[in-house]
Amino acid sequence: MNFIRAMLRHFIHNKLLFGVFLFSILFEVAYAVASPLSLKYLVDEAFTPKDYHAFLLILGVLFSAGFFNIIANMAGDYSLGKLSGEAVRKLRLELFVHLQKQSLPFYQRFKVGDLVTRFASDMTTLERVVRISSPFFLRETLSVLLGLVMLFAIEWKLTLAVLAGSALMYVGPRLLQARAEADNESYKQAQERFSNTIDEMIKGHKTIKGLHQQSSFRERARKQIQELYSFGLKMHVTNSLMERLPLTVLLVLNGIMIGFGGYLIFHDQMTIGGFMAFLTLFMSVGQSGSNLSFLIPNLIDSSISFRRISEVFAQKPSVPEADDPKELPSSFAAIGMDRVTFGYTEQADQLKDVSLRIPAGSYVAFVGPSGSGKSTALQLLSRFYDPKQGTVAIDGHDLRNVSESSLRKLAVLVTQDTFLFNSTVRDNLLLDGKGFTDADMIVAAKQANIHNVIESWPDGYDTQIHHEGGSLSGGERQRIAIARALLRKPSLLLLDEVTSALDPATEADINALLQQLRRHTTIISVTHRLASVIHADRIHVFKEGSIVESGTHEELLGQNGLYGTLWEKQHGFHLSHDGLHATVDVERLAKLPFFEGIELPLLDGVAALFSTETCKEGETVVREGEEGNKFYIIVRGRFEIIKHIPDEREKRVAVLQDGDHFGEIALLMNIPRTATVKAMGPSVLLSVRREAFHQMTAAHPQILQTLENTLKKRM
Numbered sequence: 001m002n003f004i005r006a007m008l009r010h011f012i013h014n015k016l017l018f019g020v021f022l023f024s025i026l027f028e029v030a031y032a033v034a035s036p037l038s039l040k041y042l043v044d045e046a047f048t049p050k051d052y053h054a055f056l057l058i059l060g061v062l063f064s065a066g067f068f069n070i071i072a073n074m075a076g077d078y079s080l081g082k083l084s085g086e087a088v089r090k091l092r093l094e095l096f097v098h099l100q101k102q103s104l105p106f107y108q109r110f111k112v113g114d115l116v117t118r119f120a121s122d123m124t125t126l127e128r129v130v131r132i133s134s135p136f137f138l139r140e141t142l143s144v145l146l147g148l149v150m151l152f153a154i155e156w157k158l159t160l161a162v163l164a165g166s167a168l169m170y171v172g173p174r175l176l177q178a179r180a181e182a183d184n185e186s187y188k189q190a191q192e193r194f195s196n197t198i199d200e201m202i203k204g205h206k207t208i209k210g211l212h213q214q215s216s217f218r219e220r221a222r223k224q225i226q227e228l229y230s231f232g233l234k235m236h237v238t239n240s241l242m243e244r245l246p247l248t249v250l251l252v253l254n255g256i257m258i259g260f261g262g263y264l265i266f267h268d269q270m271t272i273g274g275f276m277a278f279l280t281l282f283m284s285v286g287q288s289g290s291n292l293s294f295l296i297p298n299l300i301d302s303s304i305s306f307r308r309i310s311e312v313f314a315q316k317p318s319v320p321e322a323d324d325p326k327e328l329p330s331s332f333a334a335i336g337m338d339r340v341t342f343g344y345t346e347q348a349d350q351l352k353d354v355s356l357r358i359p360a361g362s363y364v365a366f367v368g369p370s371g372s373g374k375s376t377a378l379q380l381l382s383r384f385y386d387p388k389q390g391t392v393a394i395d396g397h398d399l400r401n402v403s404e405s406s407l408r409k410l411a412v413l414v415t416q417d418t419f420l421f422n423s424t425v426r427d428n429l430l431l432d433g434k435g436f437t438d439a440d441m442i443v444a445a446k447q448a449n450i451h452n453v454i455e456s457w458p459d460g461y462d463t464q465i466h467h468e469g470g471s472l473s474g475g476e477r478q479r480i481a482i483a484r485a486l487l488r489k490p491s492l493l494l495l496d497e498v499t500s501a502l503d504p505a506t507e508a509d510i511n512a513l514l515q516q517l518r519r520h521t522t523i524i525s526v527t528h529r530l531a532s533v534i535h536a537d538r539i540h541v542f543k544e545g546s547i548v549e550s551g552t553h554e555e556l557l558g559q560n561g562l563y564g565t566l567w568e569k570q571h572g573f574h575l576s577h578d579g580l581h582a583t584v585d586v587e588r589l590a591k592l593p594f595f596e597g598i599e600l601p602l603l604d605g606v607a608a609l610f611s612t613e614t615c616k617e618g619e620t621v622v623r624e625g626e627e628g629n630k631f632y633i634i635v636r637g638r639f640e641i642i643k644h645i646p647d648e649r650e651k652r653v654a655v656l657q658d659g660d661h662f663g664e665i666a667l668l669m670n671i672p673r674t675a676t677v678k679a680m681g682p683s684v685l686l687s688v689r690r691e692a693f694h695q696m697t698a699a700h701p702q703i704l705q706t707l708e709n710t711l712k713k714r715m
């Protein structure tokens, strides 16, 4: 309702134009109703008595009124065009701003296809209603009302008779309305589902191809297109029925009118002129009535669009701006969390009673197993979400009470899922460009180690970025995102796995840059790669939503806790600077549970069997169901483990990262893989084939024996 009120408010905002519009409609209706009346006077007062003077008078009045009607209509059309255009313009902008104000959960709730449909198709329907249907509805309703008054004035008995019959005209559509609404809604939903499939198919085409999912997607699309067809047919039939019914009833009504009207004339209760005026006026009222019922399907359709847009307008941002927000200065003394508990849903908490204090100028790292809540903590520190309990504060100011713009100037978050706009590199770096020169931009690009790459492109900084950055490599995208953040010179830099897509050399450069920045800028870095945070002032180790250990690298190693375990797991690998050649120490191999107890000299031979494999983001290394003959250790990178759950789509069941291994059973036997393993970014693996392993173990059967025993125990 608020939304409809807002629309009306926009519509009547310009009182003068609204007055002109109303006057023009009233005049048009009055003229349309009065014209048939002129017949009564023409026939009864001029033609029958052959009164030439009366004839000229009536003709003069008719002609002048007609001329004035044309002018009034033109003024009305102009005012309507301007009023409706303005109302729709304001609504579009309000919807856009409203979408911008929404927090992350909103964008998780509504899918892209759904929102785009609301913006494009529903808004267009709404525009049609404001521009065409509503004024038409108003005019036709007034015509019916005024026409009925005139009909009563001409002959009330005949009017009552036809009115009783007219009731039929509305019964049919009423009965069908609920069904038409349901059919329209089903069709809209089917459209939405299909839009989402297309959206997924375009965005995920690589993944779909990579996982051989074309046929399941085709099947999904086929079903949805079939649904579109069936719902479309149903909707068409119901709407056509609704459109045809009134015309049939109108035919019956004409019969009643001519029969009863004739009877009145034969009994001298009505003049011929009166009957002709009645007939013409009734036709015109009937036409208006039928026009109104034609409008019903159109209005039903639009009421759904109204509801769908109202639904978006009704969404309140889950991270709202305070009424009188505090402006943060550009620097601060400390940021912290005090007993913060947070869950994305009511069912589970992803952060539990987390407290920490980060003084300005420090370099802090969040580490821990995948899914332990590191990124979530970062999202709360940059206020993309508000805690369920506890507070996140900068210098004692609860982030809920500070202005979003001052917070965003102070703190910039760079994530692993970088989004670039389909524009030039320069536009992507400068964005609104406020306060930055090209020289600033180049300094930032150099810091992020991307300047030379950009310069090597034929159009340099004017190079067009396509497919939201898909035309660039993951590392290039990431470095542009880092440059974009550095350009803004934030006092607080929040980094979420920013080096995970970079090759070792670039990663080393970015880490060196962070070392340079660390005293002027507070850096909080979420990473799973421990080697990059050994110099951090403080490392917080997350586990299942809580901070379980905190300290410097040395302090944490001394504690021999979770950090120590994670460090051991990632230790013992060597990677060439270009990231193409990796090796593993035998001491590291010896720590793999299934090589436990095998003497180091023997493991030397095993270590030599490993070869390096690099993979791109989205590449599938192991496919569920296929027979495997390789064992892998992750040197760098993150891999998702996907399982096909019957009657469900594929589901990510785990994430593996640096130091993890998979596929060890393939060293023993040739059995189908139990899950698909896919790279989440550029990665480096060490792998060994069963055949090579067996050649080696032929000379040392005890290795095979140990492996068999351990794997048997684990299975």
Ligand SMILES: Nc1ncnc2c1ncn2[C@@H]1O[C@H](COP(=O)(O)OP(=O)(O)OP(=O)(O)O)[C@@H](O)[C@H]1O
Pocket (backbone or CB within 6 Å): 108, 344, 345, 350, 368, 369, 370, 371, 372, 373, 374, 375, 376, 377, 526, 528, 542, 655
């Ligand atoms: N938007 C979301 N809605 C619901 N659950 C989420 C959402 N984002 C993350 N989660 C869940 O919250 C938990 C913590 O996720 P988070 O990303 O903070 O972990 P993380 O330690 O950063 O792990 P990773 O290194 O794998 O990113 C995980 O179980 C994750 O599945």
